[in-house]
Amino acid sequence: MAAKAQNYWSATNYLILVDCTSNRTAVYQWDNGWYAIHEWYCTTGANNCTMKGQYTTNLKGYSFGSGFTCYYYTQFYGNYLFHSVLYYQNSDRIMDGRLGINASHGCVRLDINNAKWIYDNIPRGTKVVTY
Numbered sequence: 001m002a003a004k005a006q007n008y009w010s011a012t013n014y015l016i017l018v019d020c021t022s023n024r025t026a027v028y029q030w031d032n033g034w035y036a037i038h039e040w041y042c043t044t045g046a047n048n049c050t051m052k053g054q055y056t057t058n059l060k061g062y063s064f065g066s067g068f069t070c071y072y073y074t075q076f077y078g079n080y081l082f083h084s085v086l087y088y089q090n091s092d093r094i095m096d097g098r099l100g101i102n103a104s105h106g107c108v109r110l111d112i113n114n115a116k117w118i119y120d121n122i123p124r125g126t127k128v129v130t131y
Contacts, residue, residue, distance in 0.1 A: 001026045005034040010127035011056070016076075016118070018108055018130040020044040020052070023100045025082075025108060027118070038117065041099040043085070043109040050106050050130055051080055057126045060119055068095050071112055072119040076128040082119075084112040 001017050005028045008015055015028040025042040028034035044050040055077040063071050064083075069090055073083035086096040086109070096103075099111065108130075110118070 001039070002028075002034070002036055004129075004131075005036075008034075008054070008127055008129055011125040012123045012127075014122050014126045016057075016082075016122065016126060016128045018042065018044065018050070018128065020048070020050050020102070020130060023102065025110065025114075027122070038114070040110060040114045043099050043101055043103050044130075045104050045106040046102050048102070050104070050108065051077055052130050053077075055080075055128045055130070057122055057124055057128060060124075063090075065089065070107075070109075072115040074115075074118050074122060076108075076130075079106070081107045082110060082115055083107055084115040085109050 013030045017026045025040050027038040029037045059075040068086045070083040073081040075081050088095045
């Protein structure tokens with residue numbers, strides 16, 4: 001992933017790559033080249049439904065869901081988001097905490113601490129590359 005990151009430009013000092021095959025998300029920071037500051041297991045779309053391409057982060061929010069709750073979302077394209085794994089409605093009890101597999105409806109699920117890190121630290125306009 002690190003070599004691939006060097007081929008991209010971002011409007012901010014951050015870049016996020018999502019490998020939908022290995023289900024890994026990596027966050028890079030610029031310092032005369034991109035260097036990884038985080039790499040996490042994630043869950044991407046079942047049946048290859050996570051959009052592939054280059055996008056930018058946009059809207060953020062604390063939670064969403066009906067019959068479940070996902071926390072700390074960061075939008076990167078339309079209804080495609082980084083967010084926590086699924087929790088039981090409005091609770092701190094995990095409903096589906098699986099990571100490292102293809103099981104979402106297209107979003108990128110992360111451990112809640114990692115979703116919160118993106119929510120807290122990644123500015124709007126950061127390049128996201130999914131492949």
